[in-house]
Amino acid sequence: MTTVRLSRRAFxxxxxxxxxxxxxxxxxxxxxxxxxxxxxxxxxxxxxxxPVTLTPATNTAQPTQVIAGNIFDGLVYYDFDLTPRPSLAExxxxxxxxxxxxxxxxxxxTWHDGKPFTAADVKWTLENVWKTVHPxxxxxxxxxxxxxxxDEHTVILKLSRPSLPILSVINAVGGPILPRHLYEGTDLLxxxxxxxxxxxxxxxxxxxxxxxxxxxxxxxNYWDPGKPYLDKIVFRVITxxxxxxxxxxxxxxxxxxxxxxxxxxxxxxxxxxxxxxxxRGYEWLSPVLYLDLNVExxxxxxxxxxxxxxxxxxxxxxxxxxxxxYGKPAISPVPSTLASFFDDSVPRYAFDPRKAEALLDExxxxxxxxxxxxxxxxxxxxxxDDYRRTxxxxxxxxxxxxxxxxxxxxxxxxxxxxxxxDRDFDISSSYNAAFPDPQIGVVREFWSxxxxxxxxxxxxxxxxxxxxxxxxxSAAIAGDPAQRVKLFKEFQQIAVSDVPTLPLLELxxxxxxxxxxxxAVAQGDQVYAGLKNAWIxxxxxxx
Numbered sequence: 001m002t003t004v005r006l007s008r009r010a011f012x013x014x015x016x017x018x019x020x021x022x023x024x025x026x027x028x029x030x031x032x033x034x035x036x037x038x039x040x041x042x043x044x045x046x047x048x049x050x051p052v053t054l055t056p057a058t059n060t061a062q063p064t065q066v067i068a069g070n071i072f073d074g075l076v077y078y079d080f081d082l083t084p085r086p087s088l089a090e091x092x093x094x095x096x097x098x099x100x101x102x103x104x105x106x107x108x109x110t111w112h113d114g115k116p117f118t119a120a121d122v123k124w125t126l127e128n129v130w131k132t133v134h135p136x137x138x139x140x141x142x143x144x145x146x147x148x149x150x151d152e153h154t155v156i157l158k159l160s161r162p163s164l165p166i167l168s169v170i171n172a173v174g175g176p177i178l179p180r181h182l183y184e185g186t187d188l189l190x191x192x193x194x195x196x197x198x199x200x201x202x203x204x205x206x207x208x209x210x211x212x213x214x215x216x217x218x219x220x221n222y223w224d225p226g227k228p229y230l231d232k233i234v235f236r237v238i239t240x241x242x243x244x245x246x247x248x249x250x251x252x253x254x255x256x257x258x259x260x261x262x263x264x265x266x267x268x269x270x271x272x273x274x275x276x277x278x279x280r281g282y283e284w285l286s287p288v289l290y291l292d293l294n295v296e297x298x299x300x301x302x303x304x305x306x307x308x309x310x311x312x313x314x315x316x317x318x319x320x321x322x323x324x325x326y327g328k329p330a331i332s333p334v335p336s337t338l339a340s341f342f343d344d345s346v347p348r349y350a351f352d353p354r355k356a357e358a359l360l361d362e363x364x365x366x367x368x369x370x371x372x373x374x375x376x377x378x379x380x381x382x383x384x385d386d387y388r389r390t391x392x393x394x395x396x397x398x399x400x401x402x403x404x405x406x407x408x409x410x411x412x413x414x415x416x417x418x419x420x421x422d423r424d425f426d427i428s429s430s431y432n433a434a435f436p437d438p439q440i441g442v443v444r445e446f447w448s449x450x451x452x453x454x455x456x457x458x459x460x461x462x463x464x465x466x467x468x469x470x471x472x473x474s475a476a477i478a479g480d481p482a483q484r485v486k487l488f489k490e491f492q493q494i495a496v497s498d499v500p501t502l503p504l505l506e507l508x509x510x511x512x513x514x515x516x517x518x519x520a521v522a523q524g525d526q527v528y529a530g531l532k533n534a535w536i537x538x539x540x541x542x543x
Contacts, residue, residue, distance in 0.1 A: 037229045037519065037535040046244055046256040047214065047235040049383060049412050054205065054214070055194040056173040057129045060136060060457060061412065062258060062383065065173040067235060070216055070530040071112075072199035074171035075103055075122070078284050080524040082436050084167055088117070088177070088200065098162030098479050105153040109223045111179045112204045119149035124180040126157075133188060135455045136440055137175065139447065139476050140165055162479035165437035171284070172201065173528045174435070202228040202532035212237055222532070229519075229535035241385050248275065254514040254536070257281075257527045261512060262385055263324030269512060278511045281526030285433035286337040286441070288330050289323075289390070289505040292419070292428045292460035299365065299374050300426065306499040308359035309427075310349035312401045313394070317351075319505055322389050327505035332492045333445060334438050335506045340481075341438050343489040346496040356401045365402075373402035376426040380407065382415050387429055390504070394427070421454040428460055431507060438488050443472045445501050446491075463500035 051063040054071070075089040089103040109117040126147050130137040143163045148156040157166075169175055177200075182193050197205050202224070203216035214235040218228055236253065238244045245261040247253040249269060261269065270277040293300045293309065300306060315329035336342045365373040376398075380391035388409070395405040405427075410418065419428045435441040444450060448469050450458035468491060475487040495501070511527065513520050519533035520526075 035518065035537065037533075038537060039229050039535070040231050041229075041536040041538065042232040042234060043230050043255055043517070043531065043534060043536065044253050045233060045235050046238055046247070046253050046260050048238065048244065048258070048260060050211065050237045051214075052413050052416070053194050054197050054208070055178070056176045057125070057178055058133050058135075058189055058194065060134075060173070061416075063412075065528045066257060067214055067216075068176065068197065068199075069172045069201075069525075069528040070203040070233060071197050071201045071205055072172045072176050073109075073201045073530070074173070074175050074177070075105075076167070077171050077523055077529055078168075078525040080280065080283055082168070082283060082524050084170075085523075087171070089170075092167075094167070098164070099159045101157040101159070101166065103155045103157075105155065106223060107153055109200050110221055111181075111200055112198045112219060113179070113182075114221075115179065115181055116152075117177075117179075117200050118152040119155045120152070121177055121180045122155045123147045123149050124184060125177045128183075128188065129178060130175060133455075134176075135458055136169065136435075136444060139443065139449075139472070140169060140439060143477055161477035163476065164479070164481065164484065165439045168436040169440050171525050171528070172530065174440075202530040203230075203233055224532060228530070228532035230531065233531065245269070248512055251514060254517045255511070255520055255531070255534070256513065257511040258509050259326070259384065259386055263326065266324070266510065266512075274515050276513055276515050278513065278521050279508060281511060281521040281524070282509045284435065284525035284528070285509070286335050286435060287431045287433050287507040287509065288333060288335050288503055289327065289429070289431045289507050290330075290333065290445075291394070291502040291504065292430065292445075293500055293502060294423065294426050294428075294460075294462055295500050296423065296462045297376070297426050299376070302363045303498060304359045304363040305365065306502070307349065308356040308363070308401065309398065309403075310499055310502050311352045311356040311359065312397050312403075313349075313502075313504070314351040314397070315504055318390065318393060322393050323386060323505060323507070326510065327507045330503035330506045331496070333434075333442050333495055333501060333503050334488060334492055335434050337506065338434055338436070338438065341485055341488045343492040346492050349499075353401055360401060360403075367402045371402055372404050375404040375406065377406045377408055379410070379415060379418060379425045379428045381428070381430045382410060382412050390429055394429075416456045419460050420456050420458070423462065429504075430457065430460070432457055438491075439472075439476055443475075443491070446495055447472050461500035463498070465494065465498065468494055 047063050053059045056065050056068040073088045076084040077087050090106050091104050093102045130141045143159045143161045144157050145160040146158040179198050202219050202222050204219050206217050207215040216233045218231050241262050245265045269275050293306050295301050319327050332346045334341050378391050380387040391407050398405050418424050433441045444458045448464040471487050471491045475484050478484045516537045518535050518537050522533040
């Protein structure tokens with residue numbers, strides 16, 4: 001069989017190859033540590049906010065995935081150019097018609113409890129998790145008609161129709177594999193192992209002291225010889241931004257992802273010789289900051305009001321002033337980083353308060369005697385000061401056009417329940433990772449099939465559009481990449497015109513870590529991957 005190596009871009013562009021085989025498991029040359037790694041040590045990291053659960057199979061919240069990427073392995077991981085590389089799958093083949101994908105699993109892998117990892121775990125997880133409750137994967141894997149396991153180390157997916165995005169979403173958190181022996185026959189959503197997870201990854205869960213820390217320890221039986229290098233990782237919960245910055249500066253914390261400190265501190269910290277500010281490791285995400293406008297609200301159900309809000313906001317100011325340049329204005333829910341899908345011709349909502357006022361007048365919402373047209377509540381994503389400041393900007397901007405905004409604050413669990421379960425909100429802010437294909441991270445915000453499920457980060461606006469649903473379902477099964485691009489461009493035209501969800505910024509996250517922490521960023525999905533390549537260079541050690 002001929003080995004054909006394809007980049008993620010080439011695969012999605014529809015290169016017709018009979019096979020797509022995994023490359024070697026080695027890190028690419030540019031990611032190889034320049035020095036010999038040292039074994040041992042405890043890495044103190046920051047997790048903010050505290051996770052609601054530790055298993056990404058049912059919850060795709062940022063803090064859950066940061067932790068889980070260290071505990072679980074995926075079938076693959078992703079390089080900086082988003083090429084899939086072998087992990088639990090040593091190699092794989094895609095049939096020329098796109099209807100069969102065969103994974104050859106790594107032998108000798110065990111779960112943290114010592115039980116063998118086999119093809120049965122993959123089959124059970126795909127059928128009972130990915131196709132049912134996983135917030136991103138239901139639509140991606142619905143075309144898998146049958147999962148065959150001819151032996152313990154082979155998984156064959158038989159598809160009713162091609163599903164091109166599958167190979168872009170099967171890393172540790174995109175396609176988390178659960179131990180069948182601990183989940184089969186249980187209540188999946190309430191299984192106790194959701195909060196004391198058992199994986200195959202480089203670190204083993206040991207303790208979660210709520211409000212303080214999550215402790216992971218080195219997996220002594222990890223399949224990748226010699227790794228991980230660290231003995232322990234302690235993820236500390238530090239809710240105050242200033243306290244986080246101080247802990248990092250003092251060296252009490254060595255690793256902190258996802259914009260852990262206020263933007264005003266970044267430039268100063270980057271100049272310190274003991275720290276590094278790193279923007280690599282987020283390539284797999286392509287994150288977009290957006291507002292969900294509850295279309296069931298008396299005022300927001302009128303598209304003219306939603307368009308007025310779009311015109312009332314200055315995205316350039318949000319990017320430069322609120323986010324300190326760590327983002328750029330977004331015009332579509334599909335970010336420009338997904339170049340082959342992105343449609344630059346979508347309707348534009350230029351910053352124009354006068355246009356906003358005219359639309360509000362046209363919709364029948366005149367200013368009252370006090371200058372106010374109506375009042376809305378806004379629930380910022382409770383992930384730190386960046387989102388709170390975005391909410392404060394929204395309050396000021398909408399007040400200028402006669403809309404009063406009340407800001408509410410709550411923890412992550414209350415935010416999820418309010419927005420996605422109770423739907424007791426008017427405007428919420430959040431961000432979604434678009435990932436390498438819109439089918440993975442974008443359409444979940446617009447597909448009506450998620451309504452009523454209470455699933456976080458899916459269709460928070462309550463949007464229903466029959467044509468959009470049809471496009472999403474057609475793109476999921478289209479085997480022709482050109483046809484998928486055409487469908488997604490039509491999708492963007494409708495979604496941006498209807499504006500149930502208002503894209504604000506294409507975000508650029510950063511990580512702050514100690515200069516003597518080596519190998520902390522080694523791949524394109526690093527922030528959601530295990531720190532098995534990380535090691536602490538604390539100088540010569542005595543034998």
